[in-house]
Amino acid sequence: MAERRGWLTANVVAQLAFGLLSMTICFPSMQDWPAQFGASQAAVQLTFSGFAVTYGGMQLLYGPLSDRIGRKPVLVFGLLLGLVGVAIAAFAQNLPMLIAGRLVQGAGCGASMVMGRALVHDFFEGRERTRVMALVGMTMGFVPPTATLLGGQLHVRVGWQAVFVVLALIGVLLLAAAWRLPPRVHEAPHAGRLRDYAAGYAALAREPSFIWYAMLLAGTTGTFYAFLGGAPLVLRGYGVTPDRLGWYIMGPPIAYIVGNIVTTRLIRTHSEYWIMLAGQLITMAGLVIVLALGVLVPDSALAFSLPFIILGIGHGLLVPPTLSGTVGLVPAVAGSAAAMAGVLQQLGGAVGGYTVGLIPGPGQVDLGLVLFAWSVPGLVALLLMRAAARQGDSRKRA
DSSP, X not given: OHHHHHHHHHHHHHHHHHHHHHHHTXXXXXXXXXXXXXXXXHHHHHHHHHHHHHHHHTHHHHHHHHHHHOHHHHHHHHHHHHHHHXXXXXXXXXXXXXXXHHHHHHHHHHHHHHHHHHHHXXXXXXXXXXXXXXXXXXXXXXXXXXXXXXXXXXXXXXXXXXXXXXHHHHHHHHHHHHHTSXXXXXXXXXXXXXXXXXXXXXXXXXXXXXXXXXXXXXXXXXXXXXXXXXXXXXXXXXXXXXGGHHHHSSHHHHHHHHHHXXXXXXXXXXXXXXXXXXXXXXXXXXXXXXXXHHHHSTTOHHXXXXXXXXXXXXXXXXXXXXXXXXXXXXXXXXXXXXXXHHHHHHHHHHHHHHHGGGSSSOOHHHHHHHHHHHHHHHHHHHHHHHHHHHHHXXXXXX
């Protein structure tokens, strides 16, 4: 029994990680794609931001659909669709075909994220569910640098097409694992009433506090995705080759895990707002250091990379309570809130990842300014959140 639960845990965690792996494994190759395809860096960034858009957008569909027809069919469909996208990308002869492949791939991978979360809810309870989610969090922290290291080695030693061959092999393994998932009948009393989801989304759009949370979440994700998309370009200017890229971006994701751990301790004695504000200020302080070192030590890859560890810690404090607040703000539509939060995360990230491609030959200061600009809406959202809370308290006293 324990062995079966262990296999189920590994299966679910792997399904959840596949989307992030697929998104980030191409970063080293993106350094060389402009020259390979004779395209601008902004156009190449669409292979990343386009993936993020379809990856996030399809989550709005997969959640309600799985309530109607079950988790396994949706997961299997998503994996098959992702494999189609991988095939298109692997055989791409030009950049538009590669972008099309990444769009299809992102649409398929969105099912892995949504169904992975749903399967955790379906198959695990209580402390076991908490343990699995903690494992998911740690895995998500390690995936980006590991994927970048793997992608860099494949790119240099075999060629960028090998990245998609490996993704295809992993996708086939996950498809077989998804097929072996045990059947599970989950209660969905409103399954089939898709208009309920639309009503839930409309209710959230009318809730000012949800708008501030969403603004904070989108800004935070946009900042991080702009880092993921821009760091390889800056490091290329410092002479960092694709096979070494992963070592230089490993710090922030690991620091994010540390921030998550600190958050679990702080939440016992501090409010969620205090933790979010601390995370936001730490993030912005880290970006100020990035800018300062970009001026004082302009030719050092380490001086560029190390300050982003501070950003990782700040995001580790900021994201968990933001997600919790987004989903828990209106309990009656928590499912819709979770889906919309996922979409807004990816849309913010997609725009963030694309904006760095608009800067010709970005340097450390250029990227630092873009990231700082992306972090400002988060601070504004927190201040508006506080003002709304004080206004509500004043009305209660009156």
